[in-house]
Each structure stands twice: as structure tokens, then as C-alpha cells.
Amino acid sequence: MAQVTISDAEWQVMNLLWEREPLAAQDVIDAVAEPNGWSPSTVKTMLHRLVKKGVLTFDKSGKSYVYRSCVARTDCVQNESQSFLQRVFEGEHANLVAYFLRDTQFNADEIAELRRILDEQEAQ
Amino acid sequence: MAQVTISDAEWQVMNLLWEREPLAAQDVIDAVAEPNGWSPSTVKTMLHRLVKKGVLTFDKSGKSYVYRSCVARTDCVQNESQSFLQRVFEGEHANLVAYFLRDTQFNADEIAELRRILDEQEAQ
DNA sequence: TGACATCGTTTACGCGTGTAATCAATACTG
């Protein structure tokens, strides 16, 4: 609940962990360093900061650590989304959704799913 | 096209200007200082930085300046949205839209409008 | 057990940002 701020680069790391945790530092490095052009040190720094922020914990496993998230992804998504909504769309949900709906070509399944959600909405 | 970065606080100022430009510094101050708890100096600093970034221009009008945006709001919305989409939803449009659809209660008009957009999508 | 490798910790540094005071130029007023 600590309303921490996860930076741009840190989201990369967190997204990975939320999907595949727990992971050793080396696994994280292997997964994110290359594609982002980060040195291993850089990744270590991020892990460290994320622990300090209280977003990650670790268990000692032999010589190395195994990291695990300790905040829910949904909470962070919530924060970030709220902030984005306010900043860019001035709190106008409908505008935001309209924007993204127009922004991409969805496939039939996706459209069906989105319709379904709208139906639910309406049912309220 | 300069792909500038507009900070959180700066968006406040830009949103105002995009809606009501051109505006004198004082007008901007009057509009955003109070609600954000910013001192006039703070707002001036932001205007200055925005000019430096090439997002704003100004015309001299007597003793004071009149500011005007010189990048399209849509471009900035585009950048910011893209970055948010990647960071938080890892590029998954459908997930993003689904999230925001579930996040709020839309009214009947909004739902109708969103349905309409979906229909258009499908028509492609 | 000693040397080497491994892995986490500390330190570093420049830049952007939030926040704002102070300085300087210019215009208005008496």
C-alpha cells in the first residue's frame, strides 16, 4: 500500500518478475540486460533499489538471492494508470478508452471480448 | 516531431494551454498555481522550461508574454500513451482497454459511443 | 587452506524535475 513509484526502467524488471517469479538476479540479468542494452551492474542496481523501495524481497539461496515481488502488480498498474489518466486525459476515462480503441486494429476475438465487457458495464 | 519529454507537472500547464491558448503567464499562474499549491515562481520556471524544450513559444505583448503551444497535443498524447502502453501493459492494447473499461462506470452515452467505435473497428 | 570466481553492496556522476527565491529589465506613476 506504500504508493511507491516504479520508474520506467524498473517496470521492465518488475514485469518480468511478476510473470516469472521467483528469479535469481542472474536470471533477471539474462532476461532484461541484453534487450535493453544494460550492463549487468545496471540490473543489479535496479534490483537493489526495488528492494529498498519495498517492492521486492529476496530469499538467500546459497550464494545468490532469489527475488520475489511483494506488491501486487494490480496495485502498481492501478497507480500508474490513474496517474496517466489524470496527466494525459485529465481524468476522462471515456476519452482515454476512445483514444486507444481507435489507436489499434483489434482482431475479432478482442473485439468480442471488449463488447462483452461493455455489456457487463451496461448490466450494472 | 522533436519527441520531447513533458514532465508530470508540465502536463498541467500544457493541458491548460492546449485548451485555452494563447495565454499570458499571469493567466497560467492564476489557473494552475492555486489548485496545485505552486508558487508563481514555480509556474514561471515551468513555462521557461517548456519554451526551452520547444513545446511553447511566446509573443511579446507589451510588458508581458503571451504563450502558445507549438507542438500538437495529439503528438504528445501519442508519445505518452505509447510509453504507458509499453511500460505497464507491455504493448498489449487489448489488455489496456479491457483494464480501463472495467475500471469505471460509464454512462449510457459513453457506452454507446464506445460501441460505435468498436463497430467501426470491425468494419475495417 | 589459499587463490579465484561469483554475487551482492557501495559509490559515482550527470541529468531532469519539483520547487522556489532572487536578480534584472522594463514599464508605469507621481
Added chain:
DNA sequence: CAGTATTGATTACACGCGTAAACGATGTCA
């Protein structure tokens, strides 16, 4: 014309972040 007020420019400072090297502790292999 001089003093005052207004308004923009300059300077300031701490903190977060991207980026990474250096350091230290610990475990492993010979």
C-alpha cells in the same frame, strides 16, 4: 525624471533515475 511595481531570467538545491564501475564478502576448486 525617479521610484516603484511588474514580469521575465537566472540561480539554487535536493532528490530520483539511468547507467555503471569498484569494492567487499563469500563460496568453490585445486
